Amino acid sequence: MTEHPRDITATSPRYDVAVVGAGPAGLAAAVTAAEAGCRVVLVDAGQQPGGQYWRHPDETAPRGDESLGHHDWSTFAGLRTRLHGLVRRQRITYLPRRQVWFVQRPSTGDEPPAHTLHLTTAYAGADGGDDGPDAVTGDAVILCPGGYDRQLPIPGWDLPGVMAAGGVQALLKGHRTVAGRRAIVAGTGPFLLPVATGLAQAGADVVAVCEAGSITGWSRDPLAAAAVPGKGREALEYATALIRHRIPYRQRTAITAIRGTDTVQSVELSRLDREGRIRKQAGTVDVDLVALGWGFTPSLELVTATGAATRKDIDDSLVAVVDEEQRATVPGIYVAGEATGVGGAVLAVAEGELAGLITARDQRAAVSQESVRALQKRITRHRRFAAAMHTAHPVPRHWHDWLHPETTVCRCEEVSYQQVCGARDDLGAGDARTVKLMARPGMGWCQGRVCGFASAKLAAAREGRALTADDLRPTAKQPFAAPISLEQLAEGPQHE
């Protein structure tokens, strides 16, 4: 993806700042840069602003109180009001339902080093017939692509009725749809709590939250938790809701098998030791919905496409390397939100705001150094909190002990655990990239977004070594950040 002719920029409108993503980070970045005087374009795959965290029912067809089930809704409402005002005053061009599928790098010597973002509609007919631009150019580009639920394969996880915890939440927040009547929520991390309480409040019977870790892990860095008092309050609210809805919170417990024929019927629970090995069976529970979440995987495709450096974060996610002013290692590229490290929406907003201020300052706008410092302080506090959270909620080291030879690892290409192991043991594949080439996990439509993390973990584990950033990079390095049509390819950057 290095050398492409760049004459297409002639037809793509140029902005001081192009922001990708209208979630907490991108919204904050766009309004901050625009208010500091920059001309901004905001591109987002979603139908309306909010990203994953502030997903809410269609604003043109409201379904009662849109803030239902939300924290920090007033922060969002404020950002949205500012966005609308800036769009009206033509300070921000807002392009929803558009996905960036390709990032065109500047030619050597270009000053400023402007990148061009090539756009496609997020789904057929998503442009509603309007002729938006096919590409936009930003003298500075702020990437805020967020992420998605991280998953671990377990026996039976490909049955309908098994969903990513975030997906269950998205149905609730975006559509008021309750994905099942009798649900179990499992995996690790504090995000399991809003999913469980959200389901219960919407009328589902939530039989348990299974946390593979243990919250005593938090005591390892109590200062980190104390530094972010809002989080403590939030945790208390969830704890109260769990009690009110009589939802047991079972620590060091995991779903180790899911049973059913055409849809999920029951799950098998196991008690785990500290390393995630099965200590003993903990019974079978009938359910019709399983919500699974093992943290989040940041979307790194666009970051990788710019050539910016990446690294492995404390939670084993691949993230963008940024300096203390959100600059990536490539001139003209800034990154904010989950893509710099999973840490929640409050942190994402602070990073977005900082990136907005810094891009403005880098383009010679006057920016208060005091605001910059205050944001940096807030970011440091939240990063410390995030680190404590990740330490307390690791992916269990021995999770692959739960797998059977026939367990599906890659859902798209239907590659089994046995086949992944075979690539290593019989064919000598020692890293995730080679396993991928030989056994084809991660080669289907999702391009490894669902099984990439697990495949990387498996490859490292079979080699008896720790996961490295190189194990994670193949999934983030995609020719295109979104599947596109042949027509677009033909019309796209290479052939113009």
Add this chain to the structure above:
Amino acid sequence: MSPAQQHGTPDAATTEPERFEVVFDGRPLPAIAGQSVGSVLTDAGIRSWRTTRTQLRPRGLFCGIGVCYECLITVDGEPNQRACLVPARPGMALSSTVLGNGPFDTAGETDD
């Protein structure tokens, strides 16, 4: 309530979203404006609308946000649409793809 909260949204309490029907494999299903196709199917208790290419296993919503491509469905004759993203529209015709005539046979293989 912060002043910001009073702006920017229609008066949620008084407006009722439009109700209509979509058709899934010939069967009418109730829908509410703003719902995704995946949400309409889930509300109707339908969990799967395609089978996998090799093992013919049922698939439906998984990630819920357009990442996993498990929820592919044919919408008004257009194959391989993500049910979790496409908004339902009045009279929309949805069809399942089963028994190996899967979407993967007609398109895809994006990275071979």
